């Protein structure tokens with residue numbers, strides 16, 4: 001059973017990811033953060049196995065949060081949640097060591113596949 005941290009400013013998005021992670025995959029969500037800065041703090045405090053990271057968020061975006069988490073732990077597994085028109089951000093995230101990408105709008109089967117892959 002893997003421990004997940006969900007970082008996303010959308011309540012709906014967090015709820016949906018939690019639903020899949022806990023009820024379909026049988027893993028556990030140990031924390032939810034609504035912006036990148038809180039996400040980095042929670043990563044440091046909780047040491048989750050996998051992080052899902054939204055890109056567009058207030059206070060600190062997902063790219064900066066990814067960078068800080070990888071500085072804390074280069075082995076951190078981070079799945080970026082991306083939206084259309086974010087090609088530049090995706091390139092940046094790859095350079096910073098992002099492990100996987102989930103595209104919005106969500107496609108249920110692909111989310112399940114990606115989450116399963118990283119939570120082994």
Ligand SMILES: [Mg+2]
Pocket residue numbers: 008009010054055056057
């Ligand atoms: Mg967002």
